Amino acid sequence: MTEAQEELLSELRETHGYKTQTEVVMDALESLAGRSSASFGSKLSHGVEPHEREEVMRKVIATASKVDEIIDKHGKNDSQLIQILLEIQREYNWLPKEALLWLSERLGVSINRIYQIATFYKAFSLVPRGRHLVRVCMGTACHVRGSMTLSDRASQLLNIDPGETTKDMRFSFETVNCLGCCALGPVIVIDGEYHSKPSTPELEKLLNECA
Amino acid sequence: MAKRIGSLDDMEQLRKRIVSGIDPNKTMVTICGGTGCQAYGSDKVFQAFTEEVKRQGVDVEVGVKATGCHGFCERGVVIVILPEEICYLRVRVEDVPEIVSETLVQHKVIERLTYEDPQTGEKSVKESDIPFYKHQSRIVFGKNRFIDPKSIDDYIAIGGYEALAKALCQMTPEQVMDEVKKANIRGRGGGGFPAAVKWQTTRSSPSDVKYVIVNCDEGDPGAYMDRSLMEGNPHSVLEGLTIGAYAIGAHKGFVYVRQEYPLATENTICAIEKAEEYGFLGKNIMNSGFDFTVEVERGAGAFVSGESSALMSAIEGRVGEPRPKYIRTSVSGIWGKPSNLNNVETWANVPLVISKGADWYTSIGTEGSKGTKIFSLVGKVNNTGLVEVPMGTTLREIIYDIGGGILNGKKFKAVQTGGPSGGCIPEQFLDKPVDFDELSKVGAMMGSGGMIVMDEDNCMVDVARYFVNFLSDESCGKCVPCREGLRHYHKILERIVSGEGRESDIELLQDLSDVIKDASLCALGQTAPNPVLTTIQYFRDEYEAHIKERRCPAKVCKDLISFYIEPDKCKACMICLRNCPVGAISGDKGLIHVIDQGKCTKCGTCLDLCPTRFNAVTKLSGEPVPPPPLKREVTREKGSEQ
Incomplete structure (x- = not known):
């Protein structure tokens, strides 16, 4: 680390309570063991009001326990990394940062490798996703029967582009490269329910039914 | 707890016991539970049947079974009533009480639910008489409709695991290898590489640890036959895999299932557990001294991970990227060990070859491509679904005889085969026989079996x-x-x-x-x-x-088309105007509607919703949009619309 970087780091520590990754994880370890009441990961709780700190801390510790549970199920082996990540994704509907840091520490796998996997595969999301997942199939069979139009309409109705989440966290919208139900195309899947070629008014109704 | 099967005799007895428990004359309602039918509510139909047969007091005489995909996805929910083979299509929950009282109790056929030929109007009651099925030979896929995917006994009843018993108890690994070589099974995943050659490479590679893998990372858009096999008949794939492992000398297998197919994962895991109970998997299988276990690995969504070396690194828990294959994966695969990978359909063909023999198998198909192939016939064709035909069947037979021709009487333009690696085949090659070699000659390939039909409206x-x-x-x-x-x-x-x-x-x-x-x-x-x-x-x-x-002849490319309401056809009915999501249509009751081209996002809602009896909305390409008419009042003839 250069002198300038060190200086910057200490400045961050002083002003924002910033800590390095190892410190974040050490804190978490100690918190879990009940040895320390120190706040877990000040970077994670950065920007959090003092009265909310305890709650944030509790949430982080709960996440870490959940990750432990998942690791125990699959075995503490780095060949299980993708399977473990899939399960974390299923649990939270995205990959929370604290879960990944904790996983990295527990499996002895660098956070780089975890991020490489999390960004490579489409099943993973590094940002929170909405309560309802809307997916339009972009497979060839759907394409030739007008999935582009369907996707544009969904985009317009939801007022977001594919890959985005509405501000109220109600919907996440994605396009996917073939869901394997090609005979029904074009297909839109809302929370796991398949719908074949809905018209605009039908689509609007389906979306309105999602609370 | 099921009894462990230790010999060929045990196997035969088990099968006899299971079969004797089934009354061949008992009425059985099989309901397709494939993805297509599920989207149409097959779960609810199944539930309705279970309740309704009880309510009408015929639950002793009638069995109800949810099976894997039958193939005729376009007409879901598909049900077949055995043993008469009465096939009802587009069945909804509301139809269930009538089916039970009319067909199951009084043995009367309900005409409106049977297949009607759209051209001739001819009705077909029996499943095997429906043209879609009649022209197929479903030796691999056809078993789906008799099996509840969660029941191993259903699979055994129709001869399942007999090939495994035969291979392990009566054949040496070399003999199995020879039989597969003689049958010349070629890889159904798209490459068409001879399976036996690949097997032999892994077998002869020096290593005490070897792996066999089922590739169920079916990523080709437009293809879903592997999904339907894995979901509908997982035991046939496991049986083939175990036979292959025996021939190769592998003791550990993986089934790699793509993330989008949760039901396939579920059914495979269930099938492995059931197979272990009977001792078809595990230690000392059928007292042959051969050990073999299988694990399911879920993919995380990456098309390229279906490539063999990429898939193997995904199993290792790494990013699924391919590597250069100067050394093949059959020599150095998972963790550097020899690993043999074949696709779902390829493995499902193996038990057939062992139980019926290579001579029988090679009697089907063409010179270079033996056996059958399952295609997903989709796109602009009347009967979409999964079809299995002998190799060498022509495109025309598949699209017209089985597929029933082009949707809405439009003109055929091309058929796309082989997924993103394949090509578009135009009309002049419709009489080409489909196999591994013929389609490559015209620049396409058979690939994994996606067959997407396109009509004149596709650009x-x-x-x-x-x-x-x-x-x-x-x-x-x-x-x-x-x-x-x-x-x-x-x-x-x-x-x-x-x-x-x-x-x-x-x-x-x-x-x-x-x-x-x-x-x-x-x-x-x-x-x-x-x-x-x-x-x-x-x-x-x-x-x-x-x-x-700057013209799109098929009027597809958004930047080159405009939507236009023909003034002399518009009846000012307000439907398009009310539903336009951007409010680009002006007009009123009695006032012809006009699209503001500046505001229009070309979403096509107006075209979809304009009543067919008016047909006023059209697409233009390569020509200017005519200015709005000066006189916009609709002139209605007395007694016409409304």
Whole structure:
């Protein structure tokens, strides 16, 4: 680390309570063991009001326990990394940062490798996703029967582009490269329910039914 | 707890016991539980049947079973009543009480639920009389309809695991290998590589640990036969895998299932547990001394992970990127050990070869391609679904005899085979027999079996752009020719479909194709030019229309079309006006509707919703939109509309 970087780091520590990754994880370890009441990961709780700190801390510790549970199920082996990540994704509907840091520490796998996997595969999301997942199939069979139009309409109705989440966290919208139900195309899947070629008014109704 | 099967005799007795418990004359309602039918509510239909037979007091005489995919997805929910083989299509929950009281109790056929030929109006009651099924030979896929995927006994009842017993108890691994070699099974995943050659390589590679893998990472858009097999008949795949492992000398197997197929994962895990109970998997299988276990690995969503070396690194828990294959995965695969990978359908063919023999198997198919192939016949065709035909069946037979021709009486334009690695085949080649070798001669390939039919309303430049978009999205980015080549492809094609194409673009695309083809690391890049090259070769006029006339002949490419309401047809019914999502349509009751071209986002809602009896909305391309009429009042003849 250069002198300038060190200086910057200490400045961050002083002003924002910033800590390095190892410190974040050490804190978490100690918190879990009940040895320390120190706040877990000040970077994670950065920007959090003092009265909310305890709650944030509790949430982080709960996440870490959940990750432990998942690791125990699959075995503490780095060949299980993708399977473990899939399960974390299923649990939270995205990959929370604290879960990944904790996983990295527990499996002895660098956070780089975890991020490489999390960004490579489409099943993973590094940002929170909405309560309802809307997916339009972009497979060839759907394409030739007008999935582009369907996707544009969904985009317009939801007022977001594919890959985005509405501000109220109600919907996440994605396009996917073939869901394997090609005979029904074009297909839109809302929370796991398949719908074949809905018209605009039908689509609007389906979306309105999602609370 | 099921009894462990220790010999061929045990196996035969078990089968007899299971069969004797089934009354062949008992009425059995089989309900398709494939993805297509599920989307149409097959779960609810199944539940309704279970309740209704009880309510009407025939639950002793009638069995109800949810099976895997029957194939005729277009007409879901599909049910077949055995033993009469009465096939009802498009069954909804509301139809269930009537089916129970009329057909199950009084043995009367309900005409409206049977198949009616759209052209001749002829009705078919029996499943095997329906043209869609009649012209198929479903030796692999046809078992789906008799089996509850969660019941191993159902599979054993129709002869399941007999091939495994035969292989382990009566044959040496060499004999199994010879039989598969003689049958000349070729890889159904798309490559068409002889399975026995691959097996032999893994077998002869020096190592005490070897692996066998089922590739169920079916990523080709437009193909879903592996899903339907894995979901509907997982035991047939496991049986084939175990026989292969025996021949190869592997003791550990993996089933790699893509993330989008949760039901396939669930059913495979269930099948493994059941097979272990009978001792078809585990230690000392059927007292042969052969040990074999299977594990399910879930994919996480990456098309390129279906490539063998990429899939293996995904199993290792790493990023699923391909590696150069100077040393094949059959020699050095998972954790550097010899690993034999075949696709779902290939494994499902193995038990057939062992139980019925290579001579029987090679009597089906063509010179170089033996057996059958399952295709997913989709797109603009009347009967969409999964079809299994002998290799060598012509495209015309598949699309017209089985598929019932083109949707809405439109004109056939092309059929796209082989997924993103394949090509578009025009009308002049419709009489080509479909097998591994013939389609390659016209620049396409049979591939994994996706068959997407396109009609006159599909733009071939848009199709090429679609595939390039797909591939550049899915390219892992490891090698430059694929990553950058596809990006440039995409840029050029985007330019053409938006009307900015240059005269030299077609040649540029062709030049670029040579580089991508020759220099890419894996098959994704090497075959990526196929969709572009075949569309240029057979539909060059469409490219030229886009470039030279800024016109999309099929009226698909958004930047080159306009929606227009024909004033003399518009009846000012307000439907399009009310539903336009951007409020681009002006008019009123009695006032002809006009689209504001500046506001229009070309979503097509107006075209979809305009009542067919008016048919007033049309698409224009390559011509200016006529100005709004001066007189906008609708003149209605007395007694006409409304």
